[in-house]
Amino acid sequence: MKILRSFTIVILLVAGCSYPTTEQGTDQNQVQVPDQGPIETPQVDTNAELIDVLKRHGVSSKRIDRGVLVTISDVAFEFDSSNLSVVARTKLYNVSTALNDPRFADLPIAIEGYTDSRGSNKYNLELSNKRAKAVERELVFSNVAEQRITARGFGGARPLAPNNNSDGTDNPQGRAKNRRVEIVIPSPNYESLISEPVTPEPSATGPAPRSTPQADPVAKTWDQISQTVKDKFKEILENPRTQTPNPTR
Numbered sequence: 529m530k531i532l533r534s535f536t537i538v539i540l541l542v543a544g545c546s547y548p549t550t551e552q553g554t555d556q557n558q559v560q561v562p563d564q565g566p567i568e569t570p571q572v573d574t575n576a577e578l579i580d581v582l583k584r585h586g587v588s589s590k591r592i593d594r595g596v597l598v599t600i601s602d603v604a605f606e607f608d609s610s611n612l613s614v615v616a617r618t619k620l621y622n623v624s625t626a627l628n629d630p631r632f633a634d635l636p637i638a639i640e641g642y643t644d645s646r647g648s649n650k651y652n653l654e655l656s657n658k659r660a661k662a663v664e665r666e667l668v669f670s671n672v673a674e675q676r677i678t679a680r681g682f683g684g685a686r687p688l689a690p691n692n693n694s695d696g697t698d699n700p701q702g703r704a705k706n707r708r709v710e711i712v713i714p715s716p717n718y719e720s721l722i723s724e725p726v727t728p729e730p731s732a733t734g735p736a737p738r739s740t741p742q743a744d745p746v747a748k749t750w751d752q753i754s755q756t757v758k759d760k761f762k763e764i765l766e767n768p769r770t771q772t773p774n775p776t777r
Contacts, residue, residue: 578632578713585622594722595638595715598623600663601688601708607646610658617666623711624670637672638712638722639663641681644703645691649683656681663709 575596582589582598589598604616612620627637641660643652660679668674684691689702712718 574632574635575713578626578635581626581629581632582623585626587619587622587626592712593715594712594718596713598711599688599708600711601705604709605659605707607644607703607707608655610655610662612662612666620663620666621670624667624672627667627672628670632713633673635676635713637667637677638714638718639667639677639679640710640712640722641679642686642706642708642710643681643684644706645684645687646703652683653681656683659707659709663711 575591578596579589579591587598589596591597600616600619604613605611606613626632627635639660641656641658641663643656643659646652647655657680660681664674664677664679667677684706687702687706688708689705690699691703691706693699715721
């Protein structure tokens, strides 16, 4: 009987050593899931959302290498003027409404002013800068934060249309399109792209002529009158005459 009990105890001890407890090891039937790291949230395409919001406000825009582009053109500026038209002001109000959306309120804004090819390079650069500043003032007036905006002019660079026809004659419709301001939501490489030298687009017969502004006709007439008076006064000094007093009546 003692031998049977001893044999039973030995069997139980052997059985206890053959199967590990849950404290000493893991369950062999448990499926191991590899660690995949933190779950990534989908990236939001901010530019696509902005283009959609601008479209809903009646403003057309598109992606370019410099970022998201909105062009204020057509009847935005008269020739040789930086005054915004009523149509341009309405469009800028719609642009500012989209840019003030909380989703885009922190995006920087670049304003680029352009002219047609009439006038000197220096004059056109100054005029294009005035046009960019005019658009900046309009956006700030519509509650767009001024610190978000960078405004500068580029003269006759990057024309949208030829300033001259293929035969060298003037192209008023093309020049009107080039008198514009572009609003850009910059891409990361914006500064490197905008700093590249850009020359006006040549016409089929060669580079478009850059004529000097026409002289003021009023000033020209006044100069002619002044010269006539000077000549007459000189003639009187050189040929004095004895004037006969008027007879009394």
